[in-house]
Amino acid sequence: MALQTAQDVPELAGGWPLLGHLRDFGRNPISMLSRGWREHGELVRFRLGPKDCVLFTGPEAHDAYFRAPEEQLDAKAVYQFTVPIFGRGVAYDVAPEIMDEQLGFLYPALRDSAMRRFARLMFEEASLFADGLGDEGEIDLPRAMNELTVRIASRCLLGQEVRDQVDTGFADAYHDLQNGLNTLGFFLPRLPTPAHRSRDRARRRVVDLFSRIMSDRRRSGARPDDFMQTLMEARYRDGRALTDDEISGILLTVLFAGQHTSAVLATWTGLELLGAPSYVARIRDEMREMYRETGAVGLAALKQQVALEYAVRECERLHPPLILLIRKVLQPMEYAGRTVPAGTLAMVSPAVSHRLPEVFADPERFAPERFAPPANEDRQHHYALIGFGGGKHRCMGKHFAYLQLKAIWTVLLDRFDFSGDTEVPAPDYGSWVTGPETPRNVRYRRRTEASVFR
Ligand code: HEM
Numbered sequence: 008m009a010l011q012t013a014q015d016v017p018e019l020a021g022g023w024p025l026l027g028h029l030r031d032f033g034r035n036p037i038s039m040l041s042r043g044w045r046e047h048g049e050l051v052r053f054r055l056g057p058k059d060c061v062l063f064t065g066p067e068a069h070d071a072y073f074r075a076p077e078e079q080l081d082a083k084a085v086y087q088f089t090v091p092i093f094g095r096g097v098a099y100d101v102a103p104e105i106m107d108e109q110l111g112f113l114y115p116a117l118r119d120s121a122m123r124r125f126a127r128l129m130f131e132e133a134s135l136f137a138d139g140l141g142d143e144g145e146i147d148l149p150r151a152m153n154e155l156t157v158r159i160a161s162r163c164l165l166g167q168e169v170r171d172q173v174d175t176g177f178a179d180a181y182h183d184l185q186n187g188l189n190t191l192g193f194f195l196p197r198l199p200t201p202a203h204r205s206r207d208r209a210r211r212r213v214v215d216l217f218s219r220i221m222s223d224r225r226r227s228g229a230r231p232d233d234f235m236q237t238l239m240e241a242r243y244r245d246g247r248a249l250t251d252d253e254i255s256g257i258l259l260t261v262l263f264a265g266q267h268t269s270a271v272l273a274t275w276t277g278l279e280l281l282g283a284p285s286y287v288a289r290i291r292d293e294m295r296e297m298y299r300e301t302g303a304v305g306l307a308a309l310k311q312q313v314a315l316e317y318a319v320r321e322c323e324r325l326h327p328p329l330i331l332l333i334r335k336v337l338q339p340m341e342y343a344g345r346t347v348p349a350g351t352l353a354m355v356s357p358a359v360s361h362r363l364p365e366v367f368a369d370p371e372r373f374a375p376e377r378f379a380p381p382a383n384e385d386r387q388h389h390y391a392l393i394g395f396g397g398g399k400h401r402c403m404g405k406h407f408a409y410l411q412l413k414a415i416w417t418v419l420l421d422r423f424d425f426s427g428d429t430e431v432p433a434p435d436y437g438s439w440v441t442g443p444e445t446p447r448n449v450r451y452r453r454r455t456e457a458s459v460f461r
Pocket residue numbers: 082110260261264265266268269272327328329332333393394395396397399400401402403404405407408
């Protein structure tokens with residue numbers, strides 16, 4: 008009997024000499040990668056300039072990808088472009104086991120008792136934001152959701168002191184830091200371009216602000232319940248305390264991982280709901296039911312708002328903010344009789360995988376009920392829905408993000424009716440986090456029906 012050997016991964020047709028598939032990828036990466044899946048199935052190879060890439064698609068392939076050890080599929084090599092933003096000595100600048108230890112400090116700050124407080128703060132921030140809108144008008148939804156999620160993240164993750172300075176400097180510095188996350192920065196993160204110089208200045212401003220707040224806390228003995236304080240009190244296994252620079256870097260890591268992604272998913276949720284008035288009525292019925300007794304938002308009630316949860320999950324499926332997760336292959340990886348060689352960039356794409364008709368019925372349709380029993384489409388496989396990643400790098404903020412999105416839309420749907428173009432806009436693939444093309448104006452008008460909140 009002939010010995011079966013692993014074969015090469017099939018290559019997507021249409022690559023050019025030198026450029027490979029860069030042109031198609033630049034135009035619309037998801038359409039190109041979906042073609043790869045249609046033509047070749049679970050594994051397909053393509054080239055981005057000199058880089059050989061392999062896409063893993065489908066729940067079983069995701070499982071292999073997310074379970075591969077760090078020594079085989081490495082995240083650190085790929086995310087080096089974040090080092091000038093997050094800083095030296097943290098996250099992707101350190102060995103994976105140190106990064107684990109650093110992120111591990113934050114788990115206590117995400118436990119249920121903290122989430123109860125966060126739910127209240129999220130509700131307060133969303134209500135303040137709604138107050139600021141008055142009775143009717145028009146907003147650019149992506150911009151509005153960005154503002155609101157910066158305020159929520161500052162308050163819950165960074166602390167009240169940063170929140171107090173959001174409008175007097177922090178938001179601007181953060182914005183300049185975000186601009187440092189550009190395509191050029193992915194390849195040449197240290198190139199002294201104006202955007203990179205402004206990124207480096209902004210980082211120094213943010214770190215100065217965080218350091219001042221930490222000194223004030225140490226001087227006054229204040230110990231608020233937030234991520235910053237959790238990190239100030241944490242100790243590495245060898246007993247060492249974190250430096251102010253490490254604390255700032257970890258806070259920036261979490262902020263970058265969690266804020267823009269949340270803003271974008273909040274935006275997609277609003278845009279999809281514009282075209283689904285009967286589903287909005289269902290969400291409102293559920294809110295009336297839920298808050299009739301308590302009249303106040305809280306963690307328990309938010310968790311039970313399943314109709315709203317299904318809508319958010321459907322937006323995670325249709326519009327995952329991170330469309331590509333990437334690892335560098337350090338040791339050859341075998342899957343389904345194929346070998347992915349060392350040196351390749353291995354990818355999974357939530358945006359491609361969430362529209363597989365074998366997994367999600369009628370996948371192009373916005374249908375939140377697909378997550379309700381008996382269909383439970385996302386439960387067929389634990390890696391059917393991967394908008395928050397999987398395996399050891401899975402998102403640590405998923406529950407925080409869901410809570411936040413639900414708090415925002417609970418407040419906004421209670422207060423306002425929204426109207427605007429019901430055609431869902433095309434995604435803008437030009438940014439790391441995939442939102443809709445902007446601006447996207449939406450009209451709002453205060454509802455005449457009494458609020459469910461007292
Ligand atoms: C809608 C909002 C969010 C989305 C869609 C999202 C998505 C993701 C995804 C896909 C990953 C895996 C990346 C990879 O495998 O390369 C990830 C990792 C991560 N997320 Fe989130 N995230 C969101 C919100 C948050 C929030 C609110 C926080 C913090 C409170 C957070 C903190 C993190 C961190 C620290 C990691 C890195 C984990 C690691 O590498 O070990 N995320 N996120």
